[in-house]
Amino acid sequence: MANDQLSVVFAALADPTRRAILARLAEGEATVGELAEPFEMSLPAVSKHLRVLERAGLITRGRNAQWRPCRLQAAPLRQVADWVGNYQQFFDDSYRRLDDYLDRIRHQGDTP
């Protein structure tokens, strides 16, 4: 995998377990054990996922006795939003073309 920041973020997001973890963290911070609970995989596996998310800057980890509460970080998600936002114009064009197409087939029988 490439090591530029955006690539690291996208790679971190390319896994449903990690996205589920982010969704959980959007509701508030949680410990590793709490985050692992919904999954069938081992704890070290979850720990590795968290490390991937941390290296992508998507989460930070604090310390509270023997717990390591995780918190979601918005910045990389904004990066993603900004990147995909560059294609907004393309979305719009794409929709316009679809509309045109639908208009055309809609009026196809009008002038045979």
Added chain:
Amino acid sequence: MANDQLSVVFAALADPTRRAILARLAEGEATVGELAEPFEMSLPAVSKHLRVLERAGLITRGRNAQWRPCRLQAAPLRQVADWVGNYQQFFDDSYRRLDDYLDRIRHQGDTP
């Protein structure tokens, strides 16, 4: 890599070469040779990148004699935009917290 659609799309985006290819295609369709031109890698390497993008639904390929023109497809990018949009609220909260914080340190000297 997981094989659910969104994971496949994110994985495809987790490479600067592939993102550069998409950026190029946002300006209009192009052949494999044209797409490969800016890069130092071999043509088969670019061909592989294109296959990854195609399997993610990010591009489609047509046929024109011995050329295979590639076109950008908006749908998966919309998927990404929608996904990240779910965190918009979190962005806003995050900004609000930052604003609060900035306000606090800004007024720190006011009431000692």
Added chain:
DNA sequence: CGTACATTGAACCGATCAGTTAATTAACCA
């Protein structure tokens, strides 16, 4: 027909990934 061009396929390589189990660290608690 034969040759040149655009692209893909096949086989291979080293690196990384996602998971496992077992051992280790670190903090609490009685």
Added chain:
DNA sequence: TGGTTAATTAACTGATCGGTTCAATGTACG
């Protein structure tokens, strides 16, 4: 102090990635 709990590290595995080179395919064109 010793035991329990939370989490990470270490070592290993099979699969996938991103790149290479060389060969094959398919199309145009003289």
